[in-house]
Amino acid sequence: MKTYCQQNLDEIKMLLTLLVKEQYVHNSSMLSGATIGQHVRHILEFYQSVLNGLDTKSINYDNRKRNLLIETDKDFAIQIIDSINSNLYLDILDEPFVLEGNFCAEEGKQIQIQTTLYRELAYCLEHSIHHQALIKVGLLELNSLSLIDETFGLAPATIRYKKVCAQ
16 A cells, blocks of 8 residues: 555656646636645645554544645655655554544534554545546646646546556
């Protein structure tokens, strides 16, 4: 699972190396004013939430920092990707974890769910792919789809399905 996450993050990193700052921080009308940088920050902070929970065996995505530097400075975002990938190279075993969160709009409704580290990494990967699809929409608006592979933002199952259909 860790390898798939690293490959996905490397795909995002490759895009960031090709973007100019103006593209990274462009408020996309097709994304309700959101930027590519905001989507990248969101992806990375979910991974950071998992890694921050390694000692306590507890993950809370609601408590992420929302570091604006990640969404405005693509070079800083690349440093964060490198840091996450370095941590994923460590000998981390799949262990039981607790996911804490409030899954409704009301305050004070926090619950705990039993999960595992690898299950949460799988969630981060799927979550990342979803946001990559939104990033692709932002790139379309910027007329910059040539910066990414046609499979960017597609789930592995969709890629496999399309291969079968093409035969």
